[in-house]
Amino acid sequence: MTVSSMTGFARTDGAADGFGWTWELRSVNGKGLDVRVRLNGGFERLEAKVRDAVSQRFKRGNMGVTLNVVRSADTGAYSVNRELLAELVSIAEEFDNTSSLSSGTIADLLNVRGVLEAVETQEDEATRDARDDAVLASLADAIEQMADHRAEEGQKLDAMLRGHVDNIEETVTRAENCASARGDAIKERLKRQIEELMDAGKFDPERLHQEAALLATKADIREEIDRLKAHISAARDMLTKGGAIGRKLDFLCQEFNREANTLCSKANDIELTNCGMELKVIIDQLREQVQNVE
Known part of the structure; x- marks a missing residue:
């Protein structure tokens, strides 16, 4: 399956027994599947079947479905x-x-x-049912046309989303390689700070040891880096599987942002801070595009 956009358009025409009709389907972004149906020409009876056909094919998007019917003058x-x-x-x-x-x-x-x-000429039930079937067959063609259009837009989305994920990975790698993020650098910085405090006054060695351990934990970003790498892998897996993954990707963006915020709060030099801020910008760009995914 491929990534599918929620934006699309479709139009089909049909004719039978002196009737001509046109289906138009328009779809835009939506949190769920919202189908608005407008049928004329006495075909309002088909609304339930129209909604069912659309819901079987699509999972998300605000979709307008319109049927315009024209009856030939010589049919009555x-x-x-x-x-x-x-x-x-x-x-x-x-x-x-x-x-x-x-x-x-x-x-x-x-x-x-x-x-x-x-x-109005009287017609038997079999004639009416046959015409309804022809109208619904045209709807099925329009639905497939809409699906193809959304898939085509989805291919463009897929390329952009993968590009953002690649940029996130590149920025995470830079953050991981920052000198201030390495364990030996954290240890050396804490040692220097402790020596400065010891020179300034008397402290309880046990309490000082506890505070140093706490500061070391807060300064260590390895856990955030590992989680960010896991999220990157999860995002790529979702994009490979495709389908209706919009909600899952949106939740993953929230997790990306949570780790980026923590990374910024732990940053202790300008290089790591810049990585964290850049990461937040890329995640926002990713999330903006995710809103278009079914």
Whole structure:
């Protein structure tokens, strides 16, 4: 499976039994799957099936599904309100005898509202079901088209996400190799600080030993480095597996950020501080792109 974006568009057309229709699907980012359906032409009965078809194919995204139906003019019959037409004819003849104005023709009178009305033709259930099946088949084509579009956008996302993960790994390696992060450097710095304190006054050796151990623990970033490396490996595994991984990647970004914050708090020189700050910037860029992933 590949990484899929939540952004996409699809359009399909179809026709059967004097009906023509167009499906349009539009998808943007969303925390979950939110499907908005608009059906016209008497096809509102298909809404439940439309929602089910979309939810089976997609897991996240705000998706608008629109069906526009056009019925051919020759698919229905017309009825004439003869009583109303006769009354209009009588009025027209009366005015024709008393006025110099033209009374018009029968064609003009047929355009009067209520004289000529379209009559819906009755159809059997089998005909209607067959047309519904044709409409839903067009929807299936639109859904696949949407999936292809989202997958195409997902390929671009995948490249950007992997690039950000590579940058995170490079920055973590720099932080790990900082001189101030090495164990011997931490030991030497604490030894020097203790000697300065001993020269300044009297201290309880036991208490001083405890404080030194605590300071050494706080200055050691190896645990944060190890966790960051584990998160990098997890991110790459997710991208390789693909599918609906957006929520998992978003949670992983939070874990990345937590370790970066701890790294900054433990930084004791400008080089390590810069690594921590740069790491936070890259993680923000990663998380911004993750919001587009299904």
